[in-house]
Amino acid sequence: MRTAKKMGVKSVAVYSEADRNSMHVAMADEAYCIGPPPSQQSYLAMEKILQVAKVSAAQAIHPGYGFLSENTEFAELCKQQGIIFIGPPSSAIRDMGIKSTSKAIMSAAGVPVVEGYHGEDQSDECLKDHARRIGYPVMIKAVRGGGGKGMRIAHSEKEFLDQLESARREAKKSFNDDAMLIEKFVDNPRHVEVQVFGDQHGNAVYLFERDCSVQRRHQKIIEEAPGPGISPEVRRRLGEAAVKAAKAVNYVGAGTVEFIMDSQHNFYFMEMNTRLQVEHPVTEMITGTDLVEWQLRVAAGEKIPLTQEEILLQGHAFEARIYAEDPNNNFMPGAGPLLHLSTPPADRFTRIETGVRQGDEVSVHYDPMIAKLVVWAEDRQAALRKLRYSLHQYNIVGLSTNIDFLLSLSGHPQFEAGNVHTNFIPQHHDELFPTKKATPHEVMCQAALGLILKEKMLTDAFRDQSDDKFSPFASSTGRRINICYTRKLSLLDGENIVDVAVSYNQDGSYKMQIQDETFLISGEILKEGDSLYLRSSVNGTVSKSKLVILDNTIYLFFPEGSAQIGLPVPKYLSAVSSGAEQSGAVAPMTGTVEKVFVKAGDKVQIGDPLMVMIAMKMEHTIRAPKAGVIKKVNFQEGAQANRHAPLVEFMDEEAESK
Structure with a gap:
């Protein structure tokens, strides 16, 4: 839509009921609802989309990255109804979409295959x-x-x-x-893909390669262009093989030819993605192109804007995919609200490709990707530094994200050296998932300071609005009714309660004691734009961090990392019973029950599959947390289960023994 606006082309959005308030709807010149949240009834409903195209008098349909972007039938329907499908001919989608056919075509065209x-x-x-x-x-x-x-x-x-x-x-x-x-299966291969482009005049070019080796669940999380350590000779051979592949199917528009590469830089055709890729921005950054503009021009019958000789490779670019997921729980995706969202400033060398804003919800119905952070610099080391710097500025509160994991990954010495392959995360698991250490006491003091100063802001605001200037509730000095100069704050560092004794000093500073350590603390809260920052001095060491306090949690975002400190909730207010999981299996996230393997009375061993759930486009097997006898199965196939809902209940041990 940004490119269309730049070119003076009107854009029309389609959306499901779940996306009514989404960013793409707000950006479009016109928008039409096409059905309920399940994609089969909305984004995959071809006739509904074509109906919108007719009603809005659209000349062309851009299918994006997913859903119908590689659907032969949809490309064919568009053609029959006189609407331009912004993608290759349906024959190319069919031939390359069926992996067995594509392998045979590639082999015949002289492209190496596995x-x-x-x-x-x-x-x-x-x-x-x-x-x-x-x-x-x-x-x-x-x-x-x-x-x-x-x-x-x-x-x-x-x-x-x-x-x-x-x-x-x-x-x-x-x-x-x-x-x-x-x-x-090639052991520890690299995943290297080549961006190709064809037009309706028989021309095809390559725009160099991307390395997308670092993956989890066979999905990419960090991509870069060009591939580290790839020689100009191998780069040329990769590009020429990819163009051969495109020409073999009379390819038109943007496409990606994916190769697996072994440690000797031998490469083999894997598949062709007959669409624009999620990671196309890294190619745009190193070639100075707008591939969506090329797509629109080529779809309108124009020639490719540049010849092969005119396409120059400059600098290095990275893309980090920011997901709503928990890397410490096997990258389990999660839905939820973006209660706080702040990003690095975008400029010519930093792109933030996103479809969400602060306050939006990451929906359970679709992919858990929040954004793509794309950076460019003169060389790989400079680009990697910029990526890490920008990730530190990407602050999200409200749901689990993989940002800390991306920082850990991009800072790993083997990643810095460019020694990437598809087994990178399992191979370096221990370094990428270090055991969580206790939060330093200095940081606990900063959290306490942030809490006290936020309270002070609220009492000051109350005093300014109150008629009773002498109300003890409008005092923020620590000298309130029944409150002495010292107070005790209990904070949560993970599961551990940390007690902080706070003494208010006459000059506005604080003395804080944790166990036998004493700290002299002072500071202030600064407002910059929509964000609050805590500037603090701890025993003379000054630092500045972003401060967010939400839902009984204090979040501090420092230039070198982040901290999450909880406020203990009284037991009688705690909603989730800690014993729930012991007596059965609970839903790890909201989703649909796809398959049920057990019934009441069945005996199971620890780890046995109980059911399969589908959520956020992924299949999750729910396994028995212990050995026992099934008392009750609470959900049937096709039912929707909310997060933490008890799926399967076990007999208690006394009942079993009888």
Whole structure:
């Protein structure tokens, strides 16, 4: 929409009821609701979208990154109804969308491919035989897959059928097709992809490569361009192979040819994404292009704006995907409100690609991505420094995010050295997920100071509005009715209660004591824009942090990290019973129950699958937290369960023993 505005083209948004107040609706010149939140009834409803195109007299449809962006039938319907589909011809989507067909076409075009089975026979036995022939580990992939959906790795024959069944279920849900292919799994490969562009005049170019190796759940989280350590010779061969691939299917528009690369920089065709990629901004940053503008121009029949020789590579760019998820809980996605959201300032070298604002909700219905943070600098080291600096300025309160994890990842020595591969996170797990240390006492004092000064702000505001200037409630000096010069604050550092004894000094400073340590503290709250900052001096050391106090939690964002300090809630106010999980299994997040494996009376062992839930476009297997007998299953297949809802209840041990 930004590019369309820049080009003087009107834009029309479609939205589901869940997205009524979303940013893309506000940005568009016109917007139309196309149905309820489930994507099958809205964003995947082709006829509804085409109806909006007709009503709004739109000449073209840009399908974005997901949903119908690689759907042959939708591209065909657009063509039949005289609406331009801003993407390749439906034949290219079909040929490249079916992985078995695409491998055969690539092989014939002279593009190197990985050994695998892409045949018609989809019986368990046939697929298992081919996996044995290819040799474990093997990758099981949905033939029509994409975005890490319907994809599993089987490391041995023992786990093959379980992984196959899980991949089929997810593929059926995501693509309505559970046909699978089997491929040799290249150990510790790099994921390197090439941006290609074709026009309707037979021209095709490449805009260099992106390295998207660092992934979790087969989904990218940090992408960069160009690929670290790739020589100009390998870069040229990659680009030429990608152009060959595009020309083999008469490709038009933006596309990405994905390769896996081994440690010797040999590369093999993996698949082609017949759309614009989520990570296309890193390519734009190093080539000085606007690929969406190219898409619109090429869709209108123009030639590609630049020749291959005119496309120059300059500098280095990174993209970090900021997700609503908990890296410490196996990257479990989570929905929720963005109670506080502040970002680094955007400029020519820092882009914030987002669809949300402060106060918006990350919906349970769609992908948990909040934003993409994109930075550019003259070289890789400078770009990496800029990425880390900007991540520190990306502050979110209200739900779990992966920002601290991205900081940990981008600061890892092996990442800094460019030694990236798809197994990076599991391989460096211990360094990327360090054991949480106790918060330093100096930081606990800063949290206490922030709380006291925020109270002072509120009492000052009360005094200014109050008629009774002598009310003890309008005093913020610590000298109130029944309050002496010293008070005790109890703060929560994780599960641990930390007691802070605070003495108010005559000069407005404070003496704070934690255990046998004493600190002299002073400071003030500053307002900058919509944000509050705490400037504090702790035993003479001055620092400045962003301060957010919400929902019994004090958040401090420092230039070098962040801290989250809780205020203990009395037991009688605590909503969630700590014993809930012991007596059964609870929903880790809001979602739909897809499959139920157990019934009342069944005996289960710890770790046995109880049910499968679908939430935020992902499948989650709920497993037994302990061995026991099922007392009750609270949700049937197709039912919606809220976060923390008890899914399955166990017999208590006394009942079992009887």
